[in-house]
Amino acid sequence: MIKTIIFDFGNVFINLDIEGHIQNALKSYGIESFSEEMTAFNCFYEQGLISTDEFLEFYAENFPKLSKNELIDIWNFMLKDFPKYRLDFLEKLKSDSKYELILLSNTNELHINWIKKHVPFYETFKSLFHAFYLSHEIQLRKPNQDIFEFVLSTHKIRANECLFIDDSADNINTAKSLGINVWNIMPKTDDITDLFLIKKDLFL
Structure with missing residues (x-):
């Protein structure tokens, strides 16, 4: 029972929209696939092992042309x-x-x-x-x-x-x-x- x-x-x-999120992220970042480091940082963030500021700083360093708000919008794209x-x-x-x-x-x-x-x-x-x-x-x-x-x-x-x-x-x-x-x-x-x-x- x-x-x-x-x-x-x-x-x-x-x-x-997970698939849409992936395609939007790859296009926005101008890359063909996610690096192992990106995947690891995503997992660390999801598990609360790094802060939001540390997470955004990592992406800002890797994609300096994108603003903080743009990075947040890319990350939240999957939520409908x-x-x-x-x-x-x-x-x-x-x-x-x-x-x-x-x-x-x-x-x-x-x-x-x-x-x-x-x-x-x-x-x-x-x-x-x-x-x-x-x-x-x-x-x-x-x-x-x-x-x-x-x-x-x-x-x-x-x-x-x-x-x-x-x-x-x-x-x-x-x-x-x-x-x-x-x-x-x-x-x-x-x-x-x-x-x-x-x-x-x-x-x-």
């Missing part, structure tokens, strides 16, 4: 809309009081600041979770195993009584290896509001 549902944020509640009906779904789920609801997201400071500014019901959304974990705040990052172990141990959750929902196959595979039930949501075809239809066998 499922007692806890752990949700990713991007492409579960807020829509992302948060359909209100998904909030309504979560509110209904919370009101039913059947499940512990946890958000577990690889989210950095610049992204969450954009969301706070552009999603008017962000605080309401956040309040619906029993716990709200952002990677840069807890300095743990998916798909590393330790972030899942942190949630399981902190909330005294049995893996087989938990469902983890994420759009990343890598994140899903780590959770699955720990015995957690999973739903690898496909943003182009699935929607979180179809949870009890698609994963009905887990909730019988």
Whole structure:
């Protein structure tokens, strides 16, 4: 029986354009691919191991023709809309009081600041979770195993009584290896509001 549902944020509640972001970044930077150093800095930033100022300074040094605001816009390009009906779904789920609801997201400071500014019901959304974990705040990052172990141990959750929902196959595979039930949501075809239809066998 499922007692806890752990949700990713991007492409579960807020829509992302990851491919568009990649193409826009490459074009804006005038490069053909991301260097290993850029990828590493992105991961460090997402995990809260470097500050926003350090992150932007790194990109400013590598792409001096771009202003700070332009660099921020490039970084935030992937963030799109948060359909209100998904909030309504979560509110209904919370009101039913059947499940512990946890958000577990690889989210950095610049992204969450954009969301706070552009999603008017962000605080309401956040309040619906029993716990709200952002990677840069807890300095743990998916798909590393330790972030899942942190949630399981902190909330005294049995893996087989938990469902983890994420759009990343890598994140899903780590959770699955720990015995957690999973739903690898496909943003182009699935929607979180179809949870009890698609994963009905887990909730019988």
